[in-house]
Amino acid sequence: MVAEFSHPSQARPGARAEFGPAHVYDEWDDQSQSPPSPAAGSPAARNLGILSLALGAGALLMPARLSRVSGLQPYRRLLPLVGLRELTAGIGLLSSSNPTPWLWSRVAGDAMDLAVILSSLLNPNNPRKTSAAVTAAVVAAITAIDTRESMRSSRAGDSIRQSAAPDALVSASVIVSKSPQECYDFWRNPLNMTRISPMVESVTVLDERTSRWLIRSPLGHRIEWDSKVTAEVPGERISWRSVDGGGLYHAGVIRFERATGDRGTLVNTSMHFRVPAGAAGLGLAKLLGANPRSEVREDLRRFKQLLEAGEIPTTRGQPSGRRSIVGRMTREGRLSRQGSR
Amino acid sequence: MKANCWNGTEDLRVEEVPDPKILNPRDAIIKITSTAICGSDLHIYDGYIPSMMKGDILGHEFMGEVVEVGPAVNNLKVGDRVVNPFPIACGRCYFCASGQFSLCENSNPNAWMAEKLWGRSPAGLFGYSHMLGGYAGGQAEYARIPFADVGPIKVPQHLSDEQVLFLSDIFPTGYMAAENCNIQPGDTVAVWGCGPVGLFAIASAFLLGAERVIAIDRFEERLRMARENCRAETLNYESTDVLEALSEMTGGRGPDSCIDAVGLEGHAHGFFGLYDRIKQSLMLATDRPTSLREAIHACRNGGTVSVPGVYGGFLDKVPFGSIVNKALTIKSGQTHVQRYLRPLLDLIEQDKIDPSFVVTHHMPLARAPEGYAMFRDKQHECIKVVLKP
Numbered sequence: 189m190v191a192e193f194s195h196p197s198q199a200r201p202g203a204r205a206e207f208g209p210a211h212v213y214d215e216w217d218d219q220s221q222s223p224p225s226p227a228a229g230s231p232a233a234r235n236l237g238i239l240s241l242a243l244g245a246g247a248l249l250m251p252a253r254l255s256r257v258s259g260l261q262p263y264r265r266l267l268p269l270v271g272l273r274e275l276t277a278g279i280g281l282l283s284s285s286n287p288t289p290w291l292w293s294r295v296a297g298d299a300m301d302l303a304v305i306l307s308s309l310l311n312p313n314n315p316r317k318t319s320a321a322v323t324a325a326v327v328a329a330i331t332a333i334d335t336r337e338s339m340r341s342s343r344a345g346d347s348i349r350q351s352a353a354p355d356a357l358v359s360a361s362v363i364v365s366k367s368p369q370e371c372y373d374f375w376r377n378p379l380n381m382t383r384i385s386p387m388v389e390s391v392t393v394l395d396e397r398t399s400r401w402l403i404r405s406p407l408g409h410r411i412e413w414d415s416k417v418t419a420e421v422p423g424e425r426i427s428w429r430s431v432d433g434g435g436l437y438h439a440g441v442i443r444f445e446r447a448t449g450d451r452g453t454l455v456n457t458s459m460h461f462r463v464p465a466g467a468a469g470l471g472l473a474k475l476l477g478a479n480p481r482s483e484v485r486e487d488l489r490r491f492k493q494l495l496e497a498g499e500i501p502t503t504r505g506q507p508s509g510r511r512s513i514v515g516r517m518t519r520e521g522r523l524s525r526q527g528s529r
Numbered sequence: 530m531k532a533n534c535w536n537g538t539e540d541l542r543v544e545e546v547p548d549p550k551i552l553n554p555r556d557a558i559i560k561i562t563s564t565a566i567c568g569s570d571l572h573i574y575d576g577y578i579p580s581m582m583k584g585d586i587l588g589h590e591f592m593g594e595v596v597e598v599g600p601a602v603n604n605l606k607v608g609d610r611v612v613n614p615f616p617i618a619c620g621r622c623y624f625c626a627s628g629q630f631s632l633c634e635n636s637n638p639n640a641w642m643a644e645k646l647w648g649r650s651p652a653g654l655f656g657y658s659h660m661l662g663g664y665a666g667g668q669a670e671y672a673r674i675p676f677a678d679v680g681p682i683k684v685p686q687h688l689s690d691e692q693v694l695f696l697s698d699i700f701p702t703g704y705m706a707a708e709n710c711n712i713q714p715g716d717t718v719a720v721w722g723c724g725p726v727g728l729f730a731i732a733s734a735f736l737l738g739a740e741r742v743i744a745i746d747r748f749e750e751r752l753r754m755a756r757e758n759c760r761a762e763t764l765n766y767e768s769t770d771v772l773e774a775l776s777e778m779t780g781g782r783g784p785d786s787c788i789d790a791v792g793l794e795g796h797a798h799g800f801f802g803l804y805d806r807i808k809q810s811l812m813l814a815t816d817r818p819t820s821l822r823e824a825i826h827a828c829r830n831g832g833t834v835s836v837p838g839v840y841g842g843f844l845d846k847v848p849f850g851s852i853v854n855k856a857l858t859i860k861s862g863q864t865h866v867q868r869y870l871r872p873l874l875d876l877i878e879q880d881k882i883d884p885s886f887v888v889t890h891h892m893p894l895a896r897a898p899e900g901y902a903m904f905r906d907k908q909h910e911c912i913k914v915v916l917k918p
Binding site: 204240325365451452482485486489491492496497498499500501502503504506507508510511512515518520521523524525526527 | 530532534535536542544545546547548549550552553555582583584585587617618619620621622623626631634635636637638639640641659662663664665669673675676718
C-alpha cells in the first residue's frame, strides 16, 4: 500500500478554489502541492535575538566593566556564564524557525538575572546600589517584554498548528483479489462504508446519487454532511463530493483497475477534506484524527479483508490475563476481556 | 479457564481468564488436549520480542477437540480432533492462494505495526505479540481459532497427541528449512542447533535425499539425539572449531546447504560472543546472529543458507560480502504450515517418522512457568516440554 498526505497551501489556479486540488475532481495529474512554510520568526523575536547577542557579547568580552556599570560587582564571576546563555538564546532566536522555546528560555534567564540583581541590591558590601536598582528596573521591563512575546508566540504556534491543515489530501491504494466490478459494486453502495470504516457512524441513502453521512471522529466529534456521486463509470471509477451545508467540504475519487498479471484489482483512492473557515471552530485534526492517511489506509485494508476473507480479523472480546494499569488504557489492552486472577 | 499469561520478562503466570468465544463467522473454539513450549516462546520469555503486553496468553503449538464452530465453518464439526497451525491464514488472498500461508494479508489486525518495523506485515500468529496480531495463544484450556475452515487438520484417533502435536509448528518448520535447501542427491547439509526444529530439519534433510547431515550444538544430550534418532554426524562447538571441522569433513568445499536453527539468542565464545551480548544488552543490536554468521561463512560456493531460526530486527556484522562473492542463496520465512499438514501427516501415518521422539518432559499446564525456565536453561536434559491442561 502506498499513501500520500500533504497540506496543499493553496488550490491550483483554475481549480475550484474552495474545494482544493483539482485532481480529486478530475484526473490523477498534479501531486505537486507544497506544504505551507513553517512559521517564520516574528520581528519581535528577531529584535530580542539581537539584544541577546549584544548582551552576551558584552558579558563575555568585558565582564568587569559591565558588572561595574550595572552594579553587579559582587557577582562579576557569574557574568561570563550569563553571556554564554544570552549568546545561545540569541543564536536560537535568529536561526530557529520556531522561536517560541527560545523566547521562553529568555524569560527563564530573566528570572535568574532578577534574582542575582536582587541579591546585589540587598548586599551590604555593594558600593553601587543605585546602579543595581536601575539595572533591576531595566531587566524587569525586558522581562515584561519577553513574557508578552513568549505568550504571543505560543498562541500563534497553536493557531498555526490548527490552521496548518485547512486541507487534507489523502491517497492510498490496495490490491484486492476480486474483479474490478466486484470492488466497484461494494463501493457504489454507501451503506457498505459502515462495515469498513469505524468513523462512519451511519449512512442514509437519500436517492440514487445522494447520501447523508454521520461521522464520529476519533476524538468523539460528530459531523454530518450530504454527499453526491458526481461521476461514475461502472467497474472503473466513482467520484463524489459533498453538497451544500454541513461543516465540511469533502470530495473523493476511487478507481478500480485490473492489477498486473491478473492479480485482481488495483484500487486507488484519493480524498480531499477541508474545514471551511469559521466552521464552529472545528479543526481538521479534530475531525479526522491526527493521521487521516492511516485512517484511509486502514479502511482500504478492511475493505480488502471483507471482500477476500469474508470477515475482518479481530481480537475484540478474546480473553487475556490481567493487564497493567497502563495496558488497560491502550486500545489493544481494551480489546480483551481480562481475567480476575 | 486457566491460561499461561506473560507478565514480563521471565515472569509467566497461569491465571484464571474468561473462556474464548466465537468472534467471527469463520472461527472455531477447541478444547486443548496438548500444547507445547516452542523455542521461539523462549524469545518472548527472555523479553526479546517487542509489542508484548502484560496479560497476553502465550502458546502457538496446540491441538485439541472442536467444541464450537462459527456459522461459516463447514469442514469441522463438534468433536473433531484437530491439530492447529501456528500462522493464521485466510486461505483466499494472493499469498494463501500461492501456498504462502504465513504471508497472509488478511489475518493480522495490527498489520500497521509490523509494517513500521519490517515494511510489510506477515500473517497473524497465535500468542506471539501484538505486532503479529495480538491473538490469544494456546497454552490454555481453550483457544479460539480464526479461519478455522483453513487452518486445523483432522487427525486420526490411532495416532497419539505426541505423534501429531508437532505438525502445529516444529515438524513443518524443520521440514520447510530442509526443503528450502533444494537438496540434491549426494548433498551434505550442516545444521546449527539441535533443538526440536534442528532435529526435525536433520530428519527432513534425510527424508529429502541428503546423503550426510552434520549437526552442531554444545549440549551432549541434544547431539546424542541428533546422532541416535536422526543419523547425523555431530560437532560440539565447545570442543571443536566448527568452521575448520566442516571444511575438513567436506574436502575443503563446505556443506552444500547450511541451516540456522538457532535464531536470535545464539551463544558464542570469544570476541564475537562477548561483542553480541554487549551490543544486545545495550540495545545497540536486537539479535545475536552467531550461528547465522557461521552458516554463511561455512557454506560452499553457490550453496544455500536456510534460516528457520527466528530473527526479529537489525543484525550486526552479517558477512554479506560472503553471500555476494560465494553466490549464496538465502531462504527464510515463518513456516507455511498449512501447506505441509497433509503431506507430513501422511509421513507420520506411513511410519516414515515418529515426531514424538523429541519429547523429554510432560507437565500440567499449571506448571508452565517452571517448564519455560527448565527448557531455557536446558536443565534435566530438557529438549521439548508438552503441557497438559
